[in-house]
Amino acid sequence: MITVQNLTRRYGEHAAVRDVSFVCETGTVTGFLGPNGAGKSTTLRMVCGLTRPTSGTATIDGLPYRDLVNPGRSVGVLLDASAQHPGRTGREILRLSAKVLGVPDARVGDLLDLVQLGQAERKRVGTYSLGMRQRLGLAHALLGDPHTLILDEPANGLDPEGIFWMRGLLRDFADRGGTVLLSSHLLREVEAVADDLVMIGGGQVRAAGGTRELLAGVGVVVRGLEPLELDDALRRAGIPTTRRADGSLLAEGDIETVGLAAAKAGVVVTELRAADGAGLEEFFLEVTR
Numbered sequence: 225m226i227t228v229q230n231l232t233r234r235y236g237e238h239a240a241v242r243d244v245s246f247v248c249e250t251g252t253v254t255g256f257l258g259p260n261g262a263g264k265s266t267t268l269r270m271v272c273g274l275t276r277p278t279s280g281t282a283t284i285d286g287l288p289y290r291d292l293v294n295p296g297r298s299v300g301v302l303l304d305a306s307a308q309h310p311g312r313t314g315r316e317i318l319r320l321s322a323k324v325l326g327v328p329d330a331r332v333g334d335l336l337d338l339v340q341l342g343q344a345e346r347k348r349v350g351t352y353s354l355g356m357r358q359r360l361g362l363a364h365a366l367l368g369d370p371h372t373l374i375l376d377e378p379a380n381g382l383d384p385e386g387i388f389w390m391r392g393l394l395r396d397f398a399d400r401g402g403t404v405l406l407s408s409h410l411l412r413e414v415e416a417v418a419d420d421l422v423m424i425g426g427g428q429v430r431a432a433g434g435t436r437e438l439l440a441g442v443g444v445v446v447r448g449l450e451p452l453e454l455d456d457a458l459r460r461a462g463i464p465t466t467r468r469a470d471g472s473l474l475a476e477g478d479i480e481t482v483g484l485a486a487a488k489a490g491v492v493v494t495e496l497r498a499a500d501g502a503g504l505e506e507f508f509l510e511v512t513r
């Protein structure tokens with residue numbers, strides 16, 4: 225379990241992270257979402273003891289990262305896939321870390337198979353694509369057989385097949401009782417795998433909760449024959465709306481309330497349904513703006 229309590233980090237006058245709190249439960253995947261510069265990396269670095277918080281605390285299974293005995297055996301971390309020595313091969317990097325962690329050498333081969341680096345394991349990391357580095361980084365994070373994974377933008381550089389593969393791997397890790405915290409700036413990337421979402425914008429948590437609950441709470445998509453009249457009618461009925469790129473509206477209410485408001489105003493509705501992932505995407509953009 226990861227517990228983040230009132231974490232704040234200031235750089236001079238600028239607060240990169242402001243009073244951020246959330247919990248990642250054991251056996252779940254938590255998606256930490258936010259646009260560029262929102263404060264994701266700074267928060268993850270504080271959780272991993274790499275950046276000192278100005279105030280607040282972060283613990284993993286009740287202990288700050290710095291107090292964990294042999295942390296690589298309990299927490300797998302991937303913060304920057306490019307932070308490996310470019311002159312070493314993938315296999316060499318894993319073998320060196322295995323020695324440091326006290327992990328049997330045989331595990332290196334197993335992990336290389338798992339992340340499907342193929343022949344690249346014998347090539348120098350400096351020649352790797354970003355996707356290959358991410359795969360190696362994931363193998364590195366898993367090397368100590370940890371029960372917690374903290375991954376900063378792990379899908380960066382992965383192709384669609386790679387993203388699908390990684391989702392399966394993380395899902396399986398959590399289903400076997402592990403805890404996963406992963407950041408992304410793309411909702412679509414984590415929506416399918418995350419049990420819980422924490423959305424951050426401007427250094428602050430803007431929304432948090434179960435992915436399904438957040439999905440359910442984002443309102444309905446409604447389209448009218450006369451979009452402007454429909455928008456007017458809903459606003460007059462006290463229902464906030466957001467215009468979507470395809471000409472429909474995202475309305476903050478349930479289907480019945482929205483349908484009734486349109487009917488009362490005599491506006492023809494051509495589509496009315498619960499907002500799906502598209503609604504969540506807009507919600508995400510809205511709350512983290």
Ligand SMILES: Nc1ncnc2c1ncn2[C@@H]1O[C@H](COP(=O)(O)OP(=O)(O)OP(=O)(O)O)[C@@H](O)[C@H]1O
Nearest residue numbers: 235239240258259260261262263264265266267409
């Ligand atoms: N060492 C530092 N010194 C000064 N400002 C910093 C430092 N580290 C981060 N910041 C600032 O803190 C804010 C949050 O940065 P952070 O890297 O945590 O965001 P992020 O959500 O991870 O963004 P991205 O998705 O682009 O990686 C940014 O405004 C950034 O410029």
